[in-house]
Amino acid sequence: MISLRIAIPNKGRLKEPSLQFLIDVGIRPLASDDRALMIPTSWENTELVMIRTEDIPSIVEAGAADLGITGVDYIKEAGANVEELIRLDFGKSRIVLAVPSSWDVNDIEDLRGREIRIATKYYNITRSYLEEKGLHAKIVKISGAAEVMPLLGAADCIVDVTSTGTTLRLHGLKPIDVVMESYASVIGNERWMKGSESERVNLLLTIMKGTLSGKGKKMIFMNVEDSKLDSVIRSLPAMLAPSISKLGGTNAWEVMTVAEEKDIPEIVSKVKNNGARDIVILDIEKVIK
Incomplete structure (x- = not known):
């Protein structure tokens, strides 16, 4: 039994970005037939509803879909009573x-x-x-x-x-x-806020926000000798503060932080000059706050 439906555009400039966003979230369509209107996904009891972009506000307002991705221009044009839940980074x-x-x-x-x-x-x-x-x-x-x-x-x-x-x-x-x-937006109606699936939908929204927060960010790991730790930490950005942990059997520390991808070259240059070594840079899928 399907308990969660997400309406997304079946064609047009918002279709591919919407699909890619959901794949980044972890919701992968299990079919690729362009004629299909209802597509099962990798999330249990969750399916995509493929309809015209301009119809999505009315479909979500009617409760035929719990969430939808569409442009705010179509929301205004339809005059639909829906809530903009997440502003997305595409469709501008x-x-x-x-x-x-x-x-x-x-x-x-x-x-x-x-x-x-x-x-x-x-x-x-x-x-x-x-x-x-x-x-x-x-x-x-x-x-x-x-x-x-x-x-x-x-x-x-x-x-x-x-x-x-x-x-x-x-x-x-x-x-x-x-x-x-x-711009593109994730929209919802009052049904998910009051219904039995509200907890599940809120979890999905949290993961969606985490996916957006993780875009353009990298995780950096490095090893730093005790005598150089303070100067390296002072040169690092952090969401709150860099994470540090003592390396067993050594006089050194592992330092970890998160940074914007565009800042990576400057950060690497600074920390390396301040004594960091064994620098590892990894992609980030999601940042859940």
């Missing part, structure tokens, strides 16, 4: 208002007084944005690619997601305002 993007590059328009104020049509799949977000800015426009709701709509004459400009702006430029468009910033 912007929802922008973009106009043809040929227009003599540089910001939103240049659009005041114009009759414009805006093509977008973000109908609710766009409507709220227009109300906030005090602009009048016809919203053309679409479900496919927005960039081509001005070229087809179906709209004058668009509100759409962008990461680098390359696709906009290829279609002769330029962004003139940021409607909202977006």
